[in-house]
Amino acid sequence: MAITNTIEKSSAENDQKNLTQEVIDFKMVTFTLGGKDYGIDIMRVKEIAKFAQFTYVPNTAPYVRGVYNLRGDIISIIDLRLMFNLPAEQKAEDQPENGLILRLETNMLGVIVDSIDKVVGISSAQVQPPHPIFGDINIKFISGVAEYDGRLYIILDVDRIFSRDEEESPSTSEERAFAAPVSTASQAFHHQKSTGESDGGDKRRSADQITRDFIHEGLQAFSKFHVSPVNEHWFSGRLGEWQDLRKEQGRDAQFTDLEDSLEFLKPFYSHQTGAFWExxxxxxxxxxxxxxxxxxxxxxxxxxxxxxxxxxxxxxxxxxxxxxxxxxxxxxxxxxxxxxxxxxxxxxxxxxxxxxxxxxxxxxxxxxxxxxxxxxxxxxxxxxxxxxxxxxxxxxxxxxxxxxxxxxxxxxxxxxxxxxxxxxxxxxxxxxxxxxxxxxxxxxxxxxxxxxx
Amino acid sequence: MRVEYINPFVESAYNILTEVLNEEVKRGDLYLKNTAMPMLGIAAIVGLAGDVEGRVLFDMSNDTGIKIASAMLTSMDMEAVTEINDMARATLTELANMITGQAVTKLHNLGFKFDLTPPAIFTGDNMTVSDPSFEALIVPMELPMGRIEINVAVRERT
Known part of the structure; x- marks a missing residue:
């Protein structure tokens, strides 16, 4: 009797375990793209829609199909199949496309898919991390893979897919801040002192780049001055001047103390700073x-x-x-x-x-x-x-x-x-x-x- | 925060604390803050209304609160407290009231008209205060009993 009791107990425990494992805490909307099954977290999906007659926007990326009027809100429509280079069947002009309207952190967005399947509830414990050999979609856009009813669903991370441009932009602007060539727009600007750089100066540039980086760091450390697109044109001009000046004095261009950094910044300050204006x-x-x-x-x-x-x-x-x-x-x-x-x-x-x-x-x-x-x-x-x-x-x-x-x-x-x-x-x-x-x-x-x- | 408001708050905090506690008070460096900030444990809040809107918050740890309340009570021949009870709360409320009251009087003499709201006390662990689009001036006060942070957020009515 005692034994059966324990068995019963342990099986009850097992049941309990199974139960907790199968708690459905993640729901996704499933759909197909290029014949394969995909899912998107239902919390990100505002609604399922059929898109017809959207307006083509010229000069956009090929996967941007256009804009669509959703009850007064203008949203952009993106074709996920084109975005991920998956085969897409061409539909006739007047035939509506299947799609989802996604609610992202900042805006709404429509995506076109082959067909919508259903809503599937799974336990988030069942979601497995993506494997590098999966499919046609870049792995960083996949938040995981889940099995349901004998089918494998690839769960897309929409936040990552549609925010990647923003992710990339800080680094590019940083690069811009360091890039030596000055845009034509700022050359036209009156304060611009020509850096006199030609395309042939590539070799010199790398040595210059080092001095430039050092001075940039010196300005940051001594005077909390940051070279950025806001002042870059001034900095480039001033750098040349500075290097010439220091050469004349027989000194290194790099800063040794706060004095140097203050000296470098002297011409930076605007007209009549710290005084009443004439x-x-x-x-x-x-x-x-x-x-x-x-x-x-x-x-x-x-x-x-x-x-x-x-x-x-x-x-x-x-x-x-x-x-x-x-x-x-x-x-x-x-x-x-x-x-x-x-x-x-x-x-x-x-x-x-x-x-x-x-x-x-x-x-x-x-x-x-x-x-x-x-x-x-x-x-x-x-x-x-x-x-x-x-x-x-x-x-x-x-x-x-x-x-x-x-x-x-x-x-x-x-x-x-x-x-x-x-x-x-x-x-x-x-x-x-x-x-x-x-x-x-x-x-x-x-x-x-x-x-x- | 308007420059003219700063001194009255700093001065009256210094005056009242030295006066009621009879201890040496040191003022830390003032700074500005606007993000959500964690509270130390016990906070007395006094609202301001009138030409301006805002509030003054006195933030300290429980331990500091008990010690300050005890010091104030014993100086009036009353029993010290060992925990944050009604008496301790009432005492700290009064301290907040006195400091803010004196500051407001000083400001009144300078021509700014404010009203105070009755003070309230918050206690608890892991609390944060945040008031979006309100920049707060922090006046840290170092006492032998611990540290009081006076957090002043006042803005002109626009």
Whole structure:
């Protein structure tokens, strides 16, 4: 009796085990591509659809079949068979294609398949990792293989398939940052100093590349300056100058200390950094600013330091838009500098002669008059942190982006795009540009100013 | 955060802590943060409303909380606490109220008008605070009893 008991018990345990193994916790929509069975995680599938009459989009990859109007949402349609070079049967023009609508992290997407099979529920423990010899589809797009009812299903990892372009892009932009040839667009740019490089200079380039990398690293280590598409054209020009200068002095081009790095960066800083802007510079800048429709001009000035820049902007805008209310959000991460900004005191000669009406005399020197001061809100704030700012007409961010890591720069530009009014202007440092970024176009020949498209 | 707001909070935290605890208080370096941040164990929160919106959070470990509450209670001839009980919570709430209250008074004198909401206490392990699109100023205070992090997130109404 005791024995039967244990047997019963152990078989019960076995049942229990089998049961837990067969808990269905993964469901997939199965379909065929080129005669083989595939599956996609059902959580990624929004719906199953038949596509007819989609609109062909010219000049796209061959597997992009076009766009489709899904109850008002325009989604792109991708033919999985063409994407993976599988045989696809041609359907007549008016015959609908079978497809799935996928819900990806950021968008929706339609994919065309041969035919939809059914929804299959399996235990995720049953899914086996893909084997390299499988099929026609690149192994990194397969999240696993599962057997069900005597058939093998290849489970596709849709997130990986459709995000691979994004995955690749950071490395390419990195390469771009180091690539010596300068694009024709930036050559046309006024600040561009020609590097004078010809295609024949390949050999020299590799030796140059090493010096270049060393200097780049030196700038990063000593001054937190990052060479990126934003300042690359300046860097290339400056590098040549620097090498010549050091050769004359009989010294190595590489940096030995902070001094060298500061010396290298000296010409980088924009016109009148850390000082009030002279009338001439101000007029030039003001003449490049367009009319503003709203009654309030919203301006963001991250990296304002001790406020010289923010005050100059305020004076300039007051002259440029005498009728309008001006609101400037000025921020910096340097607590000491930003703390002095609201009550900046300076001797009279530091401010341009024509500023009389904007100054008040205090005990220890001159400060800005309330008409200017009240238009600026100084904040101890890091522009990298999201904060609830209103939409801006202008963003002045001179010589700040270059001191962010390239990935931070990208994120920062995205924040600017989000914060900018349509056709708003971003003013960067004299030696910075956004020509590599398709979303921005230069709007002035003299000032490094970019309009958000 | 607006530059003018920083000092009143730092000053009043320093003043009140030195005053009620009768101990040496050291201020750490201020910094900014906006991601979700883990809490140390016990947090008192005071909301701000008026010209601005935001909140002030006083974050400390349980142990520090007990020690601070005890120090405050014994200084008023009351019994020390050994755990976070009602008395300890009430004491820490009061501390938060005093610091924020003084800061708001200072700001009022500078011409900024804020109101306070009644303080609340959170306790628990593995908690995080996050308020998206709110940048917080962290004022760390080092006491013999441990560390209090004062987390100030205030923004202008727009």
């Amino acid at each position: 009338d001439r510079y101000m007029e030039k800048m003001a003449s490049a600013l367009p009319e503003v429709e709203s009654s309030i001009v919203h301006v963001w000035n991250p990296g304002c330091g001790d406020g010289h820049e923010a005050y100059s902007i305020a004076v300039m805008l007051r002259r440029r838009y005498p009728e309008k209310q001006i609101k400037i959000w000025a921020g910096d991460t340097d607590l000491l500098k930003i703390s002095t900004a609201p009550n900046l005191v300076f001797p009279r000669e530091k401010a341009p002669q024509s500023w009389d009406e904007y100054l008040t005399k205090g005990k220890n020197g001159f400060t800005l008059a309330p008409v200017i001061k009240d238009s600026i809100l100084f904040e101890f704030s890091d522009m990298k942190n999201a904060s609830a700012l209103p939409k801006m007409d202008f963003i002045f961010c001179r010589d700040v982006l270059s001191f962010l890591r390239p990935d931070e720069q990208k994120r920062q530009i995205a924040i600017f795009e989000e914060t900018m009014k349509p056709a708003g202007l971003l003013i960067l440092g004299d030696n910075e540009n956004l020509l590599e970024d398709g979303a921005w176009e230069p709007s002035d020949d003299f000032i490094s100013m970019f309009r958000y498209r």
